[in-house]
Amino acid sequence: MTQALSAAALDQLFLQARSHNAWLDQPVTDSDLQQLYELLKQGPTSNNCCPARFVFVRTDEAKQKLLPALKGHNGEKMLQAPVTAIVAFDSRFFEFLPELFPIYDAAAPYRENPEAAHIAALRNGSLQGAYLMLAARALGLDCGPMSGFDTTQVDEAFFTDGRWKSNFLCSLGYGDASKLRPAGPRLSFAQACELI
Incomplete structure (x- = not known):
């Protein structure tokens, strides 16, 4: 745990990894998705609150619904x-906190404060979405994250009880590297960081 990853691992996770828009005709199995979740769930969240929820859309019927x-x-x-x-993310994630974080009543700040619960769920659920992408890359899958969608429509189609709320989408599979555009630039350390 104290040793840096190899250059090849850093390339796979970050330096050579890309957001894919085109996909090879190669399946992602249920076992792959279960292994993916088993990895991503280990990423840290505030008080181990784990508010992210994942719906893996695979069938033609589900894709037409989305x-x-x-x-x-x-x-x-x-x-x-x-x-x-x-x-x-689960808007009532805090109901699981007695199980996930039994040290003290970590759910108390959220029970009567929907705004605080929303902020915590969105923040930590977004972290877990990032863990999903890193876990997928670690397992040899490519990712295509998307935010260009109507959250209200997704929630009405998939989360009719209103408890779960969509955050973003991420396609998973084996990307077609021949369809990639050149990588975009990134901000420099001096542009994005301060040392104080």
């Missing part, structure tokens, strides 16, 4: 991908 909510070319990308994860 399609009307996507904007622009995102629909085509989702239809071609073997799997698209709806990365959501």
